Amino acid sequence: GYSAEAVETLERIQDVSPLDADLFSLTGMQLARSGETDKAKELLQKANQADSENELNKVREALVYMGTDDQRVISTLSEIIERDPNISVAWIQLADAHIREGKIEDAFAVADDWAEIDSASGRTLKGIIHSRLEQYAESVEVLKGVIESDPEFQGANLHLLQAYEALEQYQEVAELAKTILVKSPENEAVLLSLLRSSRSDSLTS
Numbered sequence: 001g002y003s004a005e006a007v008e009t010l011e012r013i014q015d016v017s018p019l020d021a022d023l024f025s026l027t028g029m030q031l032a033r034s035g036e037t038d039k040a041k042e043l044l045q046k047a048n049q050a051d052s053e054n055e056l057n058k059v060r061e062a063l064v065y066m067g068t069d070d071q072r073v074i075s076t077l078s079e080i081i082e083r084d085p086n087i088s089v090a091w092i093q094l095a096d097a098h099i100r101e102g103k104i105e106d107a108f109a110v111a112d113d114w115a116e117i118d119s120a121s122g123r124t125l126k127g128i129i130h131s132r133l134e135q136y137a138e139s140v141e142v143l144k145g146v147i148e149s150d151p152e153f154q155g156a157n158l159h160l161l162q163a164y165e166a167l168e169q170y171q172e173v174a175e176l177a178k179t180i181l182v183k184s185p186e187n188e189a190v191l192l193s194l195l196r197s198s199r200s201d202s203l204t205s
Contacts (some may be wrong), residue, residue: 021050021057032064040064055084063093066100073097085117095125099132120146124156131163139163154184161193173197 028043044061047054062076077094080087091114098107107129115122123146130139140163146156157180164172177194180187 021047021054028064029060037064037068055080055087055090059087059090059093066093066097070097070100074101085114088121091121092125092128095129096132099129104129104133120150120153120156124153124159127156127163128159131159131166134166136163136166140167152183154180158190161190165193165196168200170197170200 028040028047031037031043032040041061041064044057044064047057047061058080059077062073062080065072074094074097077090077097080090081094084090091110095107095110098104098110108126111122111126111129113122114125123142127139127142127146130136130142140160143156143160143163146153147160150156157176161173161176161180164170164176173193174197177190177197180190181194184190
């Protein structure tokens, strides 16, 4: 993590150059993860004042309000997507914010809107939403559809793997994990899924 001295140094800097904006933004996110949200907000605001064109830093600033002011998160991310629809994390976090607010139809509408711009990503988000709602069978069907039309789309493969695990379909986990590992042999999460599936399958067989 970042030392207290380093954070204090950043806090004292008044004139932040655009070149330093990422440092302030990433430090702010580190502070947010450790629960120091007030300091995080201050550094993220400085980052965005220094580089007002950096939409990813604006996403980071919005995410500090997750769970405490999701209406603000929704409003900010919606505006960011209008300006730049290519920031994947903004779409995913916008759908998640709607879910936290209990607005499930709005979450699926986000996925549909994204699918109009990027079919594989939007449909994958639809599968993710089903998984968030513990509707794993529906998630599997959606994600399998994405992979049928775009077999190389990594996001759909990884989330399908998680849905199979949730359904305890260990043979499918093993087969898909091996397929993914051909392309990404060092993916630790997939390797762990394969290990868990082999252990679980041996216990149930």
